[in-house]
Amino acid sequence: MTHAKSALAALSIAGLFLASTPALANASAQANTHTLTIKVDGIETPTGRMMIAIFQGAENYRVKDALQGIRPTVSDNTLESEFSDLPEGDYAITLFQDVNGDGKLNLGKFGIPVEPYGFSNDALPKLGPPQWDDIRFSVSEDAQTQTIKLR
Template structure:
């Protein structure tokens, strides 16, 4: 990918195709952050390399957006200015969102989805560059846009599949846990290893998820203040609400995120651009403007046995 980006970079300078120049940078950026996601998947933390990568990428995205403004002012009849504005704006938004994401801890499934998105986005950018310079039989806008329209749903599908597999793994472990404990009891393990000290303060939490759609199933994940998964819950929606009960929690800060599976297919459905089409929500009814809300906005304190309610929509 580095060789392909370098050759595209050099060619675009000699022939002077600014849009292709920017596209080659975006292609390399997406693949690179996809590779870096594997490092975070293994427990690594962001460093100066990640800061530099995102700084360079945001500069090129801003330059592409500026090139679109320049194109509109000088050659409004050329559709390239439209593409420059669209890809430049989406690039700045995506790069900023990615940079904010890597600054916070996430579970392994989230990093794997991030890896898949980066690699497939890089592939889309590479195919777009090829399409724009090869198949002349296609109309101009179609040459540039068909890879995005065709392959973006693939990204959404793979992300949902990774989430579904991760959730299935957790649920399988929860189902097998009672059997494991019963098997351990004859040897005294259950009374020693799994005993809870009397002085430890353990709390219960009841989370009620409300919805204006009275069907389907709610999938809810509970996280601690470090954004680490504590537990998960699957509950049917009855009379416009689903109730999840969590026991044995320690005092501290928690956050919850949930979505309502309306068609009971076990996954969160999204449109061709990866945007959710089923209700979702977060604790404190936190909502983001152009994406999920910040994790800090979702946190709530748990110091006693409490109930918490939020809405999915």
């Protein structure tokens, strides 16, 4: 798979969650839930929305079934958002900046994204979407932060 196709495949994960992501059901009733802060750096154009999806477990990432999705407004060169009431477990984050506000990741020639994107652990796509092991992190305590630099 080419780098362009790999970036497209990886970023489509973030775009697909917008129409079908369920809310986290009954999370507040679960014991041991935590808050995760997402910090996005490298925002060159502070416009539009950041489309952020969080996946719980390797299988959900593989089939593009996001646990939660948020769409905070971008108004500065950095952005912080939170996912709350997360049960302990392994997660991954995909995101892109919807600069023009059309609700989708825009692509240029050869399917290369023209809007900024990123992944947890600041992973880069390599011959396909980043692998689960490259973007996986554990949530097991409060006050955790994932910092992602837009590409």
